[in-house]
Amino acid sequence: MGLIRNVLLLGSQSVWLRERAMRRPFVRRSVSRFMPGEHLEDALRAAKSLQAQGIGTILTHLGENLVEASEAEEVTRHYLEVLGQIRASGLDTRISVKLTQLGLDFDAALCQKNLLTLVQRAEALGNLVWIDMEGSDYVGRTLEQYRNARLRSAQVGICLQAYLRRTAADLESLLPLGPSVRLVKGAYREPATIAFARKADVDHNFYTLATSFLSARERSPGAFLGIGTHDPRLLRGIEDFVAREQIPPTRLEYEMLYGIQRRLQQELIGAGRPLRVLISYGEFWFPWYMRRLAERPANVLFVARNLLGG
Ligand code: FDA
Numbered sequence: 189m190g191l192i193r194n195v196l197l198l199g200s201q202s203v204w205l206r207e208r209a210m211r212r213p214f215v216r217r218s219v220s221r222f223m224p225g226e227h228l229e230d231a232l233r234a235a236k237s238l239q240a241q242g243i244g245t246i247l248t249h250l251g252e253n254l255v256e257a258s259e260a261e262e263v264t265r266h267y268l269e270v271l272g273q274i275r276a277s278g279l280d281t282r283i284s285v286k287l288t289q290l291g292l293d294f295d296a297a298l299c300q301k302n303l304l305t306l307v308q309r310a311e312a313l314g315n316l317v318w319i320d321m322e323g324s325d326y327v328g329r330t331l332e333q334y335r336n337a338r339l340r341s342a343q344v345g346i347c348l349q350a351y352l353r354r355t356a357a358d359l360e361s362l363l364p365l366g367p368s369v370r371l372v373k374g375a376y377r378e379p380a381t382i383a384f385a386r387k388a389d390v391d392h393n394f395y396t397l398a399t400s401f402l403s404a405r406e407r408s409p410g411a412f413l414g415i416g417t418h419d420p421r422l423l424r425g426i427e428d429f430v431a432r433e434q435i436p437p438t439r440l441e442y443e444m445l446y447g448i449q450r451r452l453q454q455e456l457i458g459a460g461r462p463l464r465v466l467i468s469y470g471e472f473w474f475p476w477y478m479r480r481l482a483e484r485p486a487n488v489l490f491v492a493r494n495l496l497g498g
Contacts (some may be wrong), residue, residue, distance in 0.1 A: 193482045197377035200478030210474050219477050222447045222470045228270060231469040234446065235281050242457050243465055244280040246318060246443070250470035253288045257298055260291035264302040267317075268309055275313045283310070284318035284347075284466060287330050296329065301345075303337050311343040316368065318414075321347040323376040324383070331358060338365050342410065347375030350394035351383045359397055366410030370443060371398055373417060375479040391422055399429050403440065413440040414464070418449040423456075437462060445480070 199205050209215045228249075235245040235469035236371055240332045247270060254260050267283055274281045283306070290302040303317070319334055321327065327349075334346040345368030348355050352374060362369065373390050374383065384390045394417065401413050415426060423442070430440070441462040456463045468476060481487045 191475050192488060194377065196482035196488070200475040200482070202294075202439045206474040222445065222477065222480050222495055223473065224446065226467060226469055226473070228266075228273070229491075231467045232273060232277060232279070234467050235279050236277070237283075238465055238467075241454075243453065243463050244441070246282045246284045246464055246466040247274075248284040248286075248320070248466060248468050249289075250468050251289045251472040251487055252286050252322065253293055254291065254296060254476065257291060257295060260289065260295075260298060260302055263289045264305055267306050267465050271306070271309050271315055273312055274315065278335060282316050282318055282464070284302075284320055286320045286322055287333055288322060288326065292326065292329060292333070296333070300333055300336055303333055304340065304472050307341045311341045316343045316345060318345045318368075318370060319373075321349050321372075324352060324378050327352065327354070327358070331362075335362075335365070338367065342366070344368070344369075345370060345414065347372055347410070347416070349376075349399075350397055351378065351390045353382055353384065354398060355393070356400075359401060362410040363401075363404055363411065366408050368412040368414070369401065370414035370416050371401070373419075375483065392420065394419075394422055395425050398426050401453050402430065402435050403433065405435075411439070414443045415440060416443040416466075418444050418452060420449075420452055423452070441454065448480075 205396055224230045228247075231247050235247065238245050249263065249266060249270070251263065252264065263285075267285060274283075285306065287299055287302075287303065290306075291299040304320070306317050319330060321330060331346070334344065337344045346362070347370040348359060350371060350373050359369065371394060373394060384393060398413060398415060401408075401411065405411060415423070417423065429435075441464055442456055443464045443466060446465050446467045453463060453465065
């Protein structure tokens with residue numbers, strides 16, 4: 189793992205750094221590249237503008253590792269409101285939640301209750317709830333919460349991370365559920381014992397997982413793949429596979445983050461491919477922002493230029 193990535197991911201967990209960085213105007217300025225604003229209205233405005241370009245969206249309210257039941261319930265109420273506003277505004281927009289925002293750290297039953305509340309409302313409104321995947325300590329518990337919710341409704345999807353060695357087995361075990369899976373490379377700091385350390389290995393595993401999932405359509409009716417990457421090479425490889433194997437377009441969509449690889453996003457839309465952009469908003473952006481910096485060293489230069497007033 190690259191030294192800069194390592195340092196940034198360590199920094200993402202530092203309360204000391206978070207409290208200082210979030211007050212700095214230059215940090216706030218550079219965050220705006222990745223999020224349209226801190227408020228739901230900012231995210232909805234951006235979703236509307238993307239929809240006008242033929243791009244669907246996913247909204248996520250930033251926050252993680254909550255410690256109080258009342259906070260988790262407040263997050264749940266917030267997402268219920270978001271689902272209502274999405275419906276009222278006619279947007280093609282999903283929501284994506286972190287289970288540690290719904291109480292996973294301290295009360296699994298409460299987390300499941302909050303998750304089911306959201307999934308059932310999403311189902312009633314013709315929407316779907318994506319579950320983000322957090323650090324490796326959470327994978328087993330997140331999968332369990334997903335499975336329980338999936339048994340009650342098809343309107344829930346789960347993110348899996350290609351850098352984890354266990355993901356091939358996890359994906360295989362989910363196939364009987366006909367799952368909606370969002371595949372990503374993975375954004376956390378994980379030891380080499382459980383995660384591929386070399387980019388080439390992560391990319392190779394991503395391709396293998398995506399193509400084997402798409403190939404398993406006979407065994408997994410209803411399965412749907414969100415291909416969450418901005419990697420042009422990987423996307424080209426998957427595009428070739430989809431064309432060669434004549435995978436129906438209804439089985440997949442491409443998913444990217446707001447503000448990243450905008451040209452590639454336009455190319456996909458121009459070629460008639462289904463694309464969703466994930467828009468983050470909220471005040472608790474620091475750890476999320478540090479993970480975005482860690483994904484690309486050039487982002488650190490971008491912040492440094494801001495620091496120097498450029
Ligand atoms: P890679 O990092 O190799 O980047 C490929 C190219 O994309 C780079 O060369 C660069 O051009 C561009 N790029 C990528 N990241 C950039 C950035 N931050 N700034 C500027 N350019 C950048 N992770 C996780 O662990 N749990 C989760 O739940 C999710 N959820 C999620 C949802 C969606 C819709 C997406 C797109 C991603 C996530 N992720 C995630 C993040 C994911 O794990 C991964 O860290 C990022 O997508 C970056 O990896 P890429 O696949 O883009 O490849």
